[in-house]
Amino acid sequence: MGSWSTVTLTTDVKAGANTVRATATTSAGGPNVDHLSVDTGGPVASTPAAVNGQLRVCGTKLCNQYGKPIQLRGMSSHGTQWYGQCLTGGSLNALATDWNADVLRVSTYVQEDGYETDPRRFTDLAHSLIDQATARGMYVIVDWHMLSPGDPHHNLAMARTFFTEIAQRHNTKTNLLYEIANEPSGVSWSRIKSYAEQLIPVIRQHDPETPVLVGTRAWSSFGVSEGSDESEVVNSPVAAANIMYTFHFYAASHREEYLNTLSRAADRLPVFVTEFGTQNYAGEDADDFAMAQRYLDLMASKKISWVNWNFSDDHRSGAVFKTGTCANNGPWTGTSSLKPAGVWVRDRIRTPDSFPTG
Numbered sequence: 001m002g003s004w005s006t007v008t009l010t011t012d013v014k015a016g017a018n019t020v021r022a023t024a025t026t027s028a029g030g031p032n033v034d035h036l037s038v039d040t041g042g043p044v045a046s047t048p049a050a051v052n053g054q055l056r057v058c059g060t061k062l063c064n065q066y067g068k069p070i071q072l073r074g075m076s077s078h079g080t081q082w083y084g085q086c087l088t089g090g091s092l093n094a095l096a097t098d099w100n101a102d103v104l105r106v107s108t109y110v111q112e113d114g115y116e117t118d119p120r121r122f123t124d125l126a127h128s129l130i131d132q133a134t135a136r137g138m139y140v141i142v143d144w145h146m147l148s149p150g151d152p153h154h155n156l157a158m159a160r161t162f163f164t165e166i167a168q169r170h171n172t173k174t175n176l177l178y179e180i181a182n183e184p185s186g187v188s189w190s191r192i193k194s195y196a197e198q199l200i201p202v203i204r205q206h207d208p209e210t211p212v213l214v215g216t217r218a219w220s221s222f223g224v225s226e227g228s229d230e231s232e233v234v235n236s237p238v239a240a241a242n243i244m245y246t247f248h249f250y251a252a253s254h255r256e257e258y259l260n261t262l263s264r265a266a267d268r269l270p271v272f273v274t275e276f277g278t279q280n281y282a283g284e285d286a287d288d289f290a291m292a293q294r295y296l297d298l299m300a301s302k303k304i305s306w307v308n309w310n311f312s313d314d315h316r317s318g319a320v321f322k323t324g325t326c327a328n329n330g331p332w333t334g335t336s337s338l339k340p341a342g343v344w345v346r347d348r349i350r351t352p353d354s355f356p357t358g
Contacts, residue, residue: 046137047096047136047137047138048072048102048103048137048138048139048353048355049134049137049138049139049174049175050137051064051355051357052064052065052070052139052355053065053174054174054209055070055139055174055177055210055211056209056211056242057211057241057242057243057244057270059270060266060267060268060269060270060271061270061303062211062244062270062272062303062305064355064356064357065174066356066357066358068355068356068357069303069356070303070305070353070354070355070356071299071300071303071304071305071306071353071354072102072103072139072305072306072307073101073102073103073305073306073307073348073349073353074095074101074102074103074104074105074138074139074306074307074308074349075095075099075101075103075104075105075307075308075310075311075320075345075349076104076105076107076141076143076274076275076307076308076309076310076311077104077105077106077107077129077310077311077312078107078309078310078311078312078314078319079107079108079109079112079114079145080106080107080108080109080114080122080125080126080129081109081112081113081114081117081122082113082312082314083310083312083313083314083326084125085326085327086311086312086313086321086325086326087129087132087311088326088329088332089132090329090330090332091311091326091330091332092104092132092133092136093136093332094330094332094333095136095138095311096133096136096137096138097136098332098333098334099346099349099350100349100350100353101138101349102138102139102349102353103138103139103140103141103177103305103307104129104133104138104139104140104141104311105140105141105143105179105274105275105307106126106129106130106133106140106141106142106143107143107145107182107310108122108125108126108142108143108144108145108162109145109147110144110145110146110147110155110158110159111146111147111148111149112147112148114145115158115162116155116158119158119161119162123162123165123166126142126162126166127166127169127170130142130166130170130173130176133175134173134175137175138175139175139176139177140175140176140177141176141177141178141179141213141274141307142163142166142176142177142178142179143179143182143274144159144162144163144178144179144180144181144182145182146159146181146182146183146184147182147183149186150183150184150185150186150187151184151186151187151191152180152181152184152187152191152192152195152215153191153194153195156195156198156199159180159181159199160199160202163178163180163199163202163203164202164203164205164206166178167203167205167206167207167210168206170207171206171207171209171210174209176207176210177210177211177212177213177272178203178207178210178211178212178213179212179213179215179246179274180195180196180199180200180203180212180213180214180215181195181196181214181215182215182220182274182275183215183219183220183248183275184215184216184217184218184219184220185217185218185219185225185226186226187217188217189216189217189223189228189232189233189236190236192214192215192216192217193236193238196212196214196238196240196243197238197239197240200212200238200240200243201240204240209242210242211242211243211244212240212242212243212244213243213244213245213246213272213274214238214243214244214245214246215245215246216230216233216245216246216247217232219248219281220246220247220248220274220275221247221248221249221254221258221261222245222247222261222262222265224254224257224258224261229261229264230261230264230265230268230269233245233265233269234265234268234269237269243270244269244270244271244272245265245269245270245271245272246271246272246273246274246275247261247262247265247271247272247273247274248273248274248275248276249262249273249276249277249295250276250277250278250279250280250281250282250283250318251276251277251278251279251287251288251289251291251292251295252278252279252280252285252286252287252288252291253280253281254281255291259294259295259298262295262298262299262304263298263302266302266304267302271304272304272305272306273295273299273304273305273306273307274306274307275307275308275309276292276295276306276307276308276309277292277308277309277318277341278291278292278318278341278344278345279316279317279318279341282316283309283310283314283316283317283318283319284316284317284318285317286317287317287340287341287344289344292344296348308320308345308349312326313325313326313327317339317340317341318341319339319341319342320338320339320341320342320345320346321337321338321339321342322337322338322339325337
């Protein structure tokens, strides 16, 4: 009676069909093979960017490469001039694989010690974070975080320079979205619209495919915070294709009027919630998880993509990490380093995506 042994061999295989052949290499002949099993290591989970590919706006929805409406869910960085230390290999790994985030918003402030102080440094930092998020299979919102002054025209020349370089460098990627004006305020919708209609063609010269996200009046509230509503955008949309309009809310401050505006606007316009919090409009004080959940339920029902503010250890309640986490380089996974808002939003990002492909 012969003796049997199990031998394991590891080899690289190419995509598609492969042929496995046992060939004798000695004069004694080859083995008497009783059984052959092939272990490919199990299915590899496809990333959000790999599954959905190039996004485009179809009607009022954000659609994937199959033309199917999808909802992305993820996190926004804080200003990279202050909290770049919170965006490390370890934290981005956690965001992609522990949080299961679909999208990272990279917030390049223009003022407040941001881009205008050192355009080269902050553009290179944006390049690096785009590449790091791409390597982890996430989508990236390139956020031109203009806040004060509230007129986006103040920064138009710098925006042209910044987005020209970003679009030239990354135009072959299929996982980007360009957010061209974070929170306009104190100016009319027509003023914001004219800014968008001047900047979008600059981007399109180099990148004709990537969706562009346009800020709306009154801190991206569709004008509600300055006594208006979405009708001004519905009646006078930006003259450009493949664009969406942004809406921001903070659940403890922004109640029924804001929720109803979001609901109405999303039935008429393509809307992306590029910033929200469970606290007040300053991103601090008590969390209102019940009101925030009403927003999330609405956004799920209408497939409105969303990004939470923010992925840092700022002292405010809206920063997901406890103060000191970034200086200590984590821990990034699990919930031990998270504030209550961080635990809450991580739990909601982690729920399975529904990305239709057929």
